[in-house]
Amino acid sequence: MTQHSHQTAPTQFVEAAGVRFAYRRFGKTGAVPLVFNMHFTGTMDHWDPAVTDGFAKGREVILFDNTGISSSSGEVPTSIEEMAADAAAFVKALGPAEVDVLGFSLGGLVAQTLAIAEPKLVRRLVLVGTGPRSGEGMATLTPEAQEIFGATYENPDHLWLRVHFSPSQQSQAAGRDFLKRFRLRSQGRDPEVSEKVAQAQIEALVKWGAPRNNPYEYLKKLAQPTLVVNGGSDVIIYTVNSFILQQNIPNAQLILYPDANHGSLYQYPELFVRHVSMFLEDDQGRDA
């Protein structure tokens, strides 16, 4: 048991594959740790403490910056495969024999690729607000994403009110609560990423989303029990992509939340932690 939380866990470093990876690790030891993979242009500080500390009550939480992001060294690779290989190198350098992996949006592309490449290292997989190769509306950023990421905001954090939350009053109120929570950590925050990071990540996203034949066939290789989660109204990676993931991954459960956009895990943090914990703790993966 470590006493640290989302707010106090120090940023530590580990070397692997020529990269000095920044990470934070906290929560109850004993269970299989849960490794978090972040979205487009996000750092360790973009996770919601209501989510990370929620999980930390029951398991170790590992946040990290992948190659070239914020406090980690190196250049951001321009393919999801390289990002997944770097994530694998990081986890192996850190030491746990087995991890559960959660990926959000871009991080969900990395997480599924990592799970396929490393079936022994990754025990279970949680994919949030993400999609398959060549998914619907994934050949480029969606029109909504282009507009939302292209706009300027008096308060830059307000970008996330539009990325992660629906226009409804209730969702926007949940978004403002999220913004307060994700600014709570006052010391040792991650630096924001540069425009260069965004460009490399977009190049990787576009390669991933490009049309191809039988695009979902690779998902048959995903052997781990998988939980797919999204908001019912995701305009960043369309919700139908979560349905496609569930339909094509051999052992996948799907949960969609009402009146929620891309950041459903930040809109319903308690419910999300309960649903995911049930999934991670279910020894059978099924009742029967």
Next chain:
Amino acid sequence: MTQHSHQTAPTQFVEAAGVRFAYRRFGKTGAVPLVFNMHFTGTMDHWDPAVTDGFAKGREVILFDNTGISSSSGEVPTSIEEMAADAAAFVKALGPAEVDVLGFSLGGLVAQTLAIAEPKLVRRLVLVGTGPRSGEGMATLTPEAQEIFGATYENPDHLWLRVHFSPSQQSQAAGRDFLKRFRLRSQGRDPEVSEKVAQAQIEALVKWGAPRNNPYEYLKKLAQPTLVVNGGSDVIIYTVNSFILQQNIPNAQLILYPDANHGSLYQYPELFVRHVSMFLEDDQGRDA
């Protein structure tokens, strides 16, 4: 608190709308009762005791035969609207000011119609293995359903192995466990329904499924928090219909289970009871 269970609850009767409705009522009193609406050709004895007794630990469970089914009097109506009106009359005659309603398959069509017609009577709604008006593949029975219901079985119960469970070894094993459970009640069982019941229900199903303009518009009137549940591989009412329900009901959560056909609630009874209980007990309907 009643001491009765799925196996021992006596069949009781109440008169309403000229029908003598058969019902059973058991479980912990105090919370809002949960009223179960059965599938095509099913009776009160087609519910899984692992599901009904699972819920009964936390709330009252009310099973009933709608008009013309098994132990209830009258003729089965040939429209979902009439079935829903009969269900409303039954609940009102029984007395609770407010109920939660669970509907499975045909029962899910009745349940959503009842919820729209009776917004004060129905607090929350659970729709399992069901679909919207004019849903995908709902203009007739699906080809798979026609084959499965049209075949003959040495043991008639084995029909349900194909209706409710996927062809996988694990799902079929879960199905055999279900068949044992649903035969456990030895006394006071409901009589099986006649061919006439099936014909009237099919007439109602075909009217419901007929193509129409803006077929999902009516779902906007569904004001209750709703949980939609299905197997990821439902061949009786195609799984995509559960996604369509979630996308069109204003406040709906969706859960799809892996490697599961029409009877996902019988394949994962413990998980289903936990998920639905979380939904029914969530006072906010959301975290925020």
